[in-house]
Amino acid sequence: MGYISGTDRGQTSLLPARIEDYVAADAAVRVIDAFVDGLDVAQLGFRRAVEASTGRPPYDPRDLLKLYIYGYFNEVRSSRRLERECRRNV
Template identity: 50%
Template structure:
């Protein structure tokens, strides 16, 4: 995912708890959304911006935005 804005990785160490991923239980629906969107071929479904442009400010990856949209919906 070069040329996209990178968020904090869930396994990055923080003060308390040790990893950001520890805040989310194994049964949380956000984990299903995460796996589901990661398995999609977004370019095949017509999502724009899957291949980042060479110039300009980096954008958020469409998969990240789709995850937020699905979970929020």
């Protein structure tokens, strides 16, 4: 069992055609995505969670780091507000 990972943004589906098509080429989220993907998260102290025999697997630390950086970049400091923003702004 591994991490829960975000959906592949290049995946083709009915609606939206591709999530990548909705993000501008010069959007700040692309910089955040490239920055975090270039990091060695193990060196930053992120460790693989101990997997339980029951329940859901944990979220990928890279995805959570991207989310928190995006929140700080857009002045969203509250985790609850960040959750609301995620639901509102895919």
